[in-house]
Amino acid sequence: MRAILYLLLASTLAVGPAGAMARDGVPTNWHNVASDADRDRLRNIRQAWTDALAKARGAGNTKAIAAQGVLFDPDVALDNAKPPAGDYHCRVFKLGAKGAGNSDFVAYPTFRCRVAIDGALPRLSKLAGSQRPTGQLFDDGRYRQIFLGTLELGDERSALEYGRDAGRDMAGTVERIGPRRWRLTLPYPHFESVLDVIELVPAR
Numbered sequence: 668m669r670a671i672l673y674l675l676l677a678s679t680l681a682v683g684p685a686g687a688m689a690r691d692g693v694p695t696n697w698h699n700v701a702s703d704a705d706r707d708r709l710r711n712i713r714q715a716w717t718d719a720l721a722k723a724r725g726a727g728n729t730k731a732i733a734a735q736g737v738l739f740d741p742d743v744a745l746d747n748a749k750p751p752a753g754d755y756h757c758r759v760f761k762l763g764a765k766g767a768g769n770s771d772f773v774a775y776p777t778f779r780c781r782v783a784i785d786g787a788l789p790r791l792s793k794l795a796g797s798q799r800p801t802g803q804l805f806d807d808g809r810y811r812q813i814f815l816g817t818l819e820l821g822d823e824r825s826a827l828e829y830g831r832d833a834g835r836d837m838a839g840t841v842e843r844i845g846p847r848r849w850r851l852t853l854p855y856p857h858f859e860s861v862l863d864v865i866e867l868v869p870a871r
Contacts, residue, residue, distance in 0.1 A: 697805035705838035715854030719763035719862035726771035744842040754870040763861030812841040
């Protein structure tokens with residue numbers, strides 16, 4: 668009897684990335700999905716902001732940072748953090764160089780991003796460019812969403828699943844910073860910068 672009960676239980680539970688257990692195979696609690704390394708990155712997001720802004724300002728980018736207003740203010744976060752489904756104009760900023768060959772402040776032109784309903788959770792994806800974060804958004808209170816995803820590179824046509832390659836995994840927060848303005852903040856990405864900030868503005 669115990670073996671039968673075990674089989675019935677196993678049929679209703681699925682193991683998600685990083686060992687997450689979720690009914691019907693849909694993990695909805697980011698704490699059960701995030702890797703230890705990504706938990707650490709999220710735990711230290713304030714330090715990432717501090718280090719990245721100090722480097723960017725120290726390299727003479729104070730005016731460029733101020734020109735973006737609340738985008739680079741880590742203390743600004745409004746309620747209703749979840750961005751609605753739809754297409755977005757997104758701008759990527761890289762703050763704080765990781766190596767000698769990188770710049771402490773890089774602003775890229777506008778790309779297309781999309782928030783789509785992917786089963787039980789929204790999926791946020793950057794649709795163009797040589798580096799394309801894509802991942803799911805998890806509820807984490809009124810003032811932020813948690814982003815867990817991977818980085819799609821170059822001419823790749825599909826992204827790896829989260830947890831398959833630690834070098835591609837990404838973790839961050841999504842916050843609403845204006846009536847129609849959100850940001851995705853990615854602390855300590857594996858490439859180039861100390862902090863990536865992606866501004867999201869609905870395309871219509």
